[in-house]
Amino acid sequence: MTEEAKQDVMLISVSSRIPDFWTDQPALWFIQFEAVVLPQKASDDSCYQLLIAKLSKQVIQEVADLLASPPATGKYLALKKRLTDAYEESETRRIQKLISEMQLGEQKPSQLLRRMQNLAGKRMSKETLLVLWQNHLPQAVRTVLAATALEDVEKLASVADKIMYQLPTREGK
Structure with a gap:
């Protein structure tokens, strides 16, 4: 050949x-x-x-x-x-999506975090992204996460998944 x-x-x-x-x-x-x-x-x-x-x-x-x-x-x-x-979406458009269009919906908190990380890329600090992510979680989850001493985002996402699994139904924010 x-x-x-x-x-x-x-x-x-x-x-x-x-x-x-x-x-x-x-x-x-x-x-x-x-x-x-x-x-x-x-x-x-x-x-x-x-x-x-x-x-x-x-x-x-x-x-x-x-x-x-x-x-x-x-x-x-x-x-x-x-x-x-x-x-490719502009940086401004990506930030707008992060702030106003991301929703937890039926996905796990860790899945939402990954989507947000992909959207943010390296243009946003981990701390800022963490705050935005937590704002999309139900109040009960945010309350428990605030009481943990965890700082690693991946570990927080894992804990949030476990908390959501224990909630009787998906709570609104």
Whole structure:
């Protein structure tokens, strides 16, 4: 089998393991994409072609100029940057979501914390994030957490999960 044929087989195999591009979470999508593609030692051109194949019509329209005239080198990174710039939420929007749109709902407190950590990234102090997270918990949970000497956020989340499990029903804030 020629090298070109091997590359074609690899691309077909890899392509089937990559989901369509996630406009709502481009950074996470690229983590998954690169986890599948990079171990295959795919070329820049192969990564670029695979990426294009995973874009919807609407997304392709957003980057049509770059697709029509790609750079001579670094095509994949140029397209990745353009997509990330176009679809990644601004820091202001992320903070707005953290403050006003996050809700505990039916998830565990630890799950809410992880969602909030993912949204905040490294742009917010752990202390600030902890306060925001606790404000989304029922009063009974906040009261018990305040009485603990724990400072580790992960341990607090674990305790909050256990408290929620013991509550008769989901209490409102």
